[in-house]
Amino acid sequence: MKKFSNRIVTTDRTPIFFGSDSLSFIDGFVRELHPRSTFLLVDHNTRKHCLPLLLENSKSLKNAHIIEIEGGEAAKSLENAEKIWNRLLISGAERNSLLINLGGGVISDLGGFVAAGFKRGISYINIPTSLMGQADAAIGGKTAVNLGHLKNQIGSFYAAKSVFICSGFLKTLPLAHLRSGLAEIIKTTLISDATIWHKLLKHPVTLLLREPIETGPWHHLIAGTVKYKNSIVMQDYRERKIRKVLNFGHTIGHALEGYSQSKSAHPLMHGDAVAAGIICAAFLSHQKAGLPMADLEAITKYITAGFPYYPVDAMDVPALMELMIHDKKNNNGVLLFTLISKPGYPLINQTINKEDILEAFAYYNSCQAGSEQMSGSDNQ
Ligand SMILES: NC(=O)c1ccc[n+]([C@@H]2O[C@H](COP(=O)([O-])OP(=O)(O)OC[C@H]3O[C@@H](n4cnc5c(N)ncnc54)[C@H](O)[C@@H]3O)[C@@H](O)[C@H]2O)c1
Ligand SMILES: [Zn+2]
Known part of the structure; x- marks a missing residue:
């Protein structure tokens, strides 16, 4: 793991890659995880604005299955988690599949929650694309969905395998x-x-x-x-x-x-x-x-x-x-x-x-x- 030199924070759980070239480390990192299949969770905006930059920097993710949800806070729900679990199942996801959350705090909270529950826990990586995600939500392993209007009531601590923070994504953020x-x-x-x-x-x-x-x-x-x-x-x-x-x-x-x-x-x-x-x-x-x-x-x-x-x-x-x-x-x-x-x-x-x-x-x-x-x- 020493070759990943631009990681700014080294932890036992979750290395964080930071900087404009951080995305260039994704393929190497994913390869080390040996996932049987890879899934990319996006919302409408991050599919349009962020997926192209990610795929420019990663060969291995070009074949990933894409799961798109409607964005926004209301998407952080048990119903959506169930929809994503069904999508994973139908697409043949297994215990050693990998989920990559490409989006803001809604995508990383929801995707982390989905990863924690699917087949008792699959690996996931956060690639935060909003400032909220990069400065806060994607870090620290807190995953959750809301229950009605009560925030983050259902969730768990479930650490991402890594986080990749690239400021280039923020150029299109409103x-x-x-x-x-x-x-x-x-x-x-x-x-x-x-x-x-x-x-x-x-x-x-x-x-x-x-x-x-x-x-x-x-x-x-x-x-x-x-x-x-x-x-x-x-x-x-x-x-x-x-x-x-x-x-x-x-x-x-x-x-x-x-x-x-x-x-x-x-x-x-x-x-x-x-x-x-x-x-x-x-x-x-x-x-x-x-x-x-x-x-x-x-x-x-x-x-x-x-x-x-x-x-x-x-x-x-x-x-x-x-x-x-x-x-x-x-x-x-x-x-x-x-x-x-x-x-x-x-x-x-x-x-x-x-x-x-x-x-x-x-x-x-x-x-x-x-x-x-x-x-x-x-x-x-
Ligand atoms: N788990 C944690 O530790 C933690 C910490 C802080 C916040 N949060 C949670 O994060 C959520 C809020 O996160 P958020 O503000 O990122 O919301 P969000 O994920 O809804 O993103 C905000 C909006 O920006 C769009 N977007 C994201 N990246 C974009 C980009 N690069 N270009 C264009 N559009 C883009 C999204 O589609 C969305 O419409 C809340 O649910 C909050 O509870 C969690
Ligand atoms: Zn907050």
Whole structure:
């Protein structure tokens, strides 16, 4: 395995190949797995925009069976998993077949889940094509589907054989999805590194999103986020303790995401929901964990200027609380949050009650004066 020199992260479980030439290592890696047959899971967009680049770089995948699903968060369902299992079965997939997930976080979460279940587990590789996938979702072995509007309720920890991260895919990613992925980079920066956070503050979201993807700060931001996440996953794969730091912004974020799905034909994207969740978690961090006011203000200003506003009415709160209580990160009906005492200093398992949440939503609403309200097509 030493010949794969541009892998940036070496782990026992999942080597991560990173860089513009990372795809050139796929054939060698797949050959070492000796799969009896290979399947490529794509959605409509990644088939059109990403498959050609992959096949340009891989001879061995030209004969792979292609399984296309409709994309989007609603595709992360048990029904779709069953459809894919049936496709695998009909096409003769066996225990030693290989599944390659070419797409964003929906494809890697769903494809990983399918691989974990098929014949008690087949090998899979993630080739993330969205910023969300490259910076976060494709790494760490968490696989899942949603149950109704409850996020990620059915799933398992099931590690990919490898991950190939190539920024070339991001050239066709719509701006709104680039922004959504940026939310996870902001989250990671806030829990891991005050210096990078202060650098990020000098690049407002709207300007950053216009930077060419191969140049400027993107490469460092993605690489830093991948390295940090991988280091956490290596310490605590099953999220017993330290991996919970990665949930910063997610308890409220997941509730907003699920709730918006139940209310609107154009629900919040995962990253936009997480961005709102980060503002709320930063407020709670100020109230409960000593995050200085100046940091709370900087986080709030940075996010509100770049992400859409999803107004939260007091009437929405009971349903949101219900979703938070069902969130897999919370035990025995007690809401446990990850907070920060200052940028770079996360605290896990912080108990938060309903009144705290109401105050956090009141703060979130109050700091949005003048922001663009989220409605319908501006989320597309
Ligand atoms: N497992 C984890 O650790 C983890 C971490 C973070 C997020 N997630 C999950 O990831 C999901 C969100 O991921 P996402 O934002 O990538 O969503 P997604 O997979 O739906 O991709 C976003 C959209 O971009 C399109 N797309 C992807 N790559 C493209 C490309 N290169 N060019 C053009 N279009 C492209 C897709 O077809 C889709 O329409 C959520 O379900 C979230 O829960 C999982
Ligand atoms: Zn997330």
